[in-house]
Amino acid sequence: MRRIISVLLENEAGALSRVVGLFAQRNYNIETLTVAPTEDPTLSRLTLTTVGDDRKIEQITKHLNKLIEVIKVVDLSEGEHVERELMLVKVKAVGAQRAEVKRTADIFRAQVVDVTGSAYTVQVTGSSDKLDAFIRAIGELSILEVVRSGVSGLSRGEKVVSL
Amino acid sequence: MNQPNLKKETIVERLSGGDMLIRALQDEGVDFIFGYPGGAALHIYDAIFKQQRVQHILVRHEQAATHMADGYARATGRPGVALVTSGPGATNAITGIATAFMDSIPMIVISGQVANDLIGTDSFQETDMVGISRPVVKHSFMVKSAAEIPSVVKKAFYIATTGRPGPVVIDVPKDTTDPSVLFDYVYPETVKMRSYSPATRGHSGQIRKAVDLLLAAKRPVVYAGGGVIQGEACEVLTELTRFLDFPITNTLMGLGCYPATDPLFLGMLGMHGTFEANMAMHHSDLILAVGARFDDRVTNDPEKFCPGARVIHIDVDPASISKIIEAEVPIVGPAEPVLRDMLALLRERLAAAPDLLDRAAHQQWREQIAGWRRQHGLDHHQLERAVPGVVIKPQAVVQCLYQVTDGEAYVTSDVGQHQMFAAQYYHFDAPRRWINSGGLGTMGFGLPSAMGVKLALPDAVVACVTGEGSIQMNIQELSTCAQYGLAVKVVNLNNQALGMVKQWQDMQYGGRHSHSTYQDSLPDFLRLVEAYGHVGIRVDEVGDLEPAMREAFSEKLKDRLVFLDVAVDPDEHVYPMAIKGGSMCDMFLSRTEQS
Ligand SMILES: Cc1ncc(C[n+]2csc(CCOP(=O)(O)OP(=O)(O)O)c2C)c(N)n1
Numbered sequence: 001m002r003r004i005i006s007v008l009l010e011n012e013a014g015a016l017s018r019v020v021g022l023f024a025q026r027n028y029n030i031e032t033l034t035v036a037p038t039e040d041p042t043l044s045r046l047t048l049t050t051v052g053d054d055r056k057i058e059q060i061t062k063h064l065n066k067l068i069e070v071i072k073v074v075d076l077s078e079g080e081h082v083e084r085e086l087m088l089v090k091v092k093a094v095g096a097q098r099a100e101v102k103r104t105a106d107i108f109r110a111q112v113v114d115v116t117g118s119a120y121t122v123q124v125t126g127s128s129d130k131l132d133a134f135i136r137a138i139g140e141l142s143i144l145e146v147v148r149s150g151v152s153g154l155s156r157g158e159k160v161v162s163l
Numbered sequence: 164m165n166q167p168n169l170k171k172e173t174i175v176e177r178l179s180g181g182d183m184l185i186r187a188l189q190d191e192g193v194d195f196i197f198g199y200p201g202g203a204a205l206h207i208y209d210a211i212f213k214q215q216r217v218q219h220i221l222v223r224h225e226q227a228a229t230h231m232a233d234g235y236a237r238a239t240g241r242p243g244v245a246l247v248t249s250g251p252g253a254t255n256a257i258t259g260i261a262t263a264f265m266d267s268i269p270m271i272v273i274s275g276q277v278a279n280d281l282i283g284t285d286s287f288q289e290t291d292m293v294g295i296s297r298p299v300v301k302h303s304f305m306v307k308s309a310a311e312i313p314s315v316v317k318k319a320f321y322i323a324t325t326g327r328p329g330p331v332v333i334d335v336p337k338d339t340t341d342p343s344v345l346f347d348y349v350y351p352e353t354v355k356m357r358s359y360s361p362a363t364r365g366h367s368g369q370i371r372k373a374v375d376l377l378l379a380a381k382r383p384v385v386y387a388g389g390g391v392i393q394g395e396a397c398e399v400l401t402e403l404t405r406f407l408d409f410p411i412t413n414t415l416m417g418l419g420c421y422p423a424t425d426p427l428f429l430g431m432l433g434m435h436g437t438f439e440a441n442m443a444m445h446h447s448d449l450i451l452a453v454g455a456r457f458d459d460r461v462t463n464d465p466e467k468f469c470p471g472a473r474v475i476h477i478d479v480d481p482a483s484i485s486k487i488i489e490a491e492v493p494i495v496g497p498a499e500p501v502l503r504d505m506l507a508l509l510r511e512r513l514a515a516a517p518d519l520l521d522r523a524a525h526q527q528w529r530e531q532i533a534g535w536r537r538q539h540g541l542d543h544h545q546l547e548r549a550v551p552g553v554v555i556k557p558q559a560v561v562q563c564l565y566q567v568t569d570g571e572a573y574v575t576s577d578v579g580q581h582q583m584f585a586a587q588y589y590h591f592d593a594p595r596r597w598i599n600s601g602g603l604g605t606m607g608f609g610l611p612s613a614m615g616v617k618l619a620l621p622d623a624v625v626a627c628v629t630g631e632g633s634i635q636m637n638i639q640e641l642s643t644c645a646q647y648g649l650a651v652k653v654v655n656l657n658n659q660a661l662g663m664v665k666q667w668q669d670m671q672y673g674g675r676h677s678h679s680t681y682q683d684s685l686p687d688f689l690r691l692v693e694a695y696g697h698v699g700i701r702v703d704e705v706g707d708l709e710p711a712m713r714e715a716f717s718e719k720l721k722d723r724l725v726f727l728d729v730a731v732d733p734d735e736h737v738y739p740m741a742i743k744g745g746s747m748c749d750m751f752l753s754r755t756e757q758s
């Protein structure tokens with residue numbers, strides 16, 4: 001099962017490499033990973049998605065918690081949560097394709113953020129599923145390049161992950 | 164991370180980074196550093212030269228420095244300290260760091276690093292020590308500026324020694340130890356880290372649940388590991404076990420945490436555990452696991468593990484619980500306070516209702532176990548029955564060592580058959596006496612760890628049970644022993660082969676001994692140790708064994724390193740041995756018998 005794990009950690013050199021190293025060392029896989037400082041610059045917030053059964057996820061969270069620089073670990077997928085991913089797609093856009101791409105972008109509430117005579121760059125945000133759906137809708141053949149941010153997420157309601 | 168509180172003292176010393184580092188070690192109460200110098204560490208070495216309180220032991224290979232620090236830590240419970248230079252010094256230390264990591268041994272490894280302005284330029288003797296060591300440390304620090312040295316040292320010791328202990332690396336770029344730049348030296352009194360707070364007590368609700376299970380058990384067994392020793396919980400575990408009259412088994416790492424000569428003790432469990440310990444585990448209805456981690460060398464196939472047993476698991480590391488075997492009652496916390504709370508509650512419950520324990524069932528259970536022991540228990544009388552002229556059994560040598568040292572020695576070992584024979588046949592009645600690399604299985608550990616023990620406890624009798632294969636992995640340390648007069652006794656069970664490898668080849672590869680023998684290339688160990696200035700004794704005949712052993716441990720040779728080279732049966736196997744893929748009760752009992 002796909003899980004979204006959110007980690008609050010010290011914003012220090014080497015902290016990220018310990019998280020990534022842990023996954024490699026214990027044969028866990030990382031599907032997406034995002035990390036950036038929080039409103040408190042001494043802290044970083046890291047979100048990663050991975051797949052595994054309950055047992056594996058329990059081990060992952062325990063081992064993450066053991067890392068000295070990790071302050072909190074939450075499995076967002078355990079409860080209700082909001083997740084977003086941002087994607088930039090460069091799409092072939094010539095002739096009739098131009099209108100078609102624009103129309104598809106509108107359906108997905110995506111924005112065209114750069115335009116040339118033969119290509120559009122489209123920005124899509126939403127759940128990872130929605131981004132996948134956009135790629136299918138555009139059709140792989142017209143896609144020139146894709147970059148995705150990886151998932152970020154927060155739990156719904158008043159619950160917060162903080163110090 | 165939060166800065167540790169600073170001492171509010173008035174007189175502040177001005178020290179260089181190098182001096183601060185050594186001064187901080189003094190303030191931590193460090194008495195020995197095991198190390199080897201080199202360019203990046205020279206400022207630190209100069210700081211060592213200028214003081215008396217910390218004694219530096221010059222090894223002959225950095226791996227040995229880490230094993231010495233490790234042996235020191237295992238024998239005393241205090242963190243061992245090693246110091247190496249950058250590059251090859253640092254990489255040579257990795258095996259020892261990994262060894263300590265696998266067995267949760269508190270250790271501080273200080274590595275010199277090239278100066279900050281050279282880092283990343285592939286400069287001479289530069290290696291990314293923090294990167295290379297990352298998977299085998301509890302934590303590591305890269306000193307960014309000299310000013311942070313005292314607080315980094317404080318944190319390093321705190322992390323290494325609390326929670327589940329482990330090695331911590333401090334990588335020190337040369338410019339941060341520059342003797343010409345001075346700083347105010349203040350050693351922090353306390354340390355508080357918002358991201359690190361190990362458990363200090365067990366959850367009382369969980370302890371209550373555990374007590375219910377303990378009281379309801381008909382066929383209980385206590386399964387205790389190295390965490391009991393690390394957690395200083397041997398006394399309370401012994402008290403609790405005796406109070407309940409429960410049979411107890413120890414892991415390879417746990418030997419000594421419960422007195423081996425006590426009738427409730429079943430011996431070691433696992434791959435080469437006793438028949439009765441493995442049978443008791445398999446047929447139990449309750450396992451109280453304390454400071455043990457259901458290692459694959461214990462459980463055999465986890466799917467077939469102890470089918471009728473409910474499991475209580477006490478461990479200070481939550482990640483060890485339900486990793487391999489699901490625990491019905493997990494208790495996260497240090498073994499000592501958890502067991503103490505448990506014992507108090509048991510006493511209270513039994514005082515109110517003494518019949519809560521099914522003593523009749525327990526009696527029957529102990530008799531069943533005694534039956535297993537009579538059937539296939541280890542033969543502890545191989546020495547007495549040894550026949551003159553017949554090749555010496557390695558087990559008999561360990562028995563002889565046990566008798567001659569009155570069971571009081573600190574015994575270190577290497578890895579192989581000799582290690583298993585030592586674990587099976589030397590009865591450890593006290594913790595910290597049995598010192599071996601259980602988790603990583605590091606050949607070359609025995610001699611240097613014995614040296615660390617001897618330095619820590621100069622009056623103790625320290626024996627290293629080794630094999631002719633393992634001893635050659637750190638034999639250069641005989642020179643260090645000569646320099647510091649370290650009178651350890653080396654008992655070499657010389658079977659002229661990588662015996663454990665050969666045993667597997669006998670059992671699983673049709674007896675094809677691929678590269679497990681040396682074709683007459685073994686050194687003459689007597690001349691070798693004499694060349695280093697020590698005493699060598701060779702034993703070929705069983706009649707000479709005991710006199711030679713007595714001589715090695717005699718008053719006359721008290722201050723000498725003695726190397727006892729004993730020719731033992733090259734064809735001996737270690738039994739019992741777990742049958743791969745089976746349950747705990749599936750064992751080879753000899754070349755011809757299975758359970
Ligand atoms: C550094 C290292 N390399 C290889 C091994 C694999 N290994 C385990 S036991 C063993 C043989 C050890 O031979 P010896 O020290 O003579 O002990 P014996 O089994 O003969 O008693 C080997 C090679 C190991 N444990 N450690």
Ligand SMILES: [Mg+2]
Binds near residue numbers: 659660
């Ligand atoms: Mg051998």
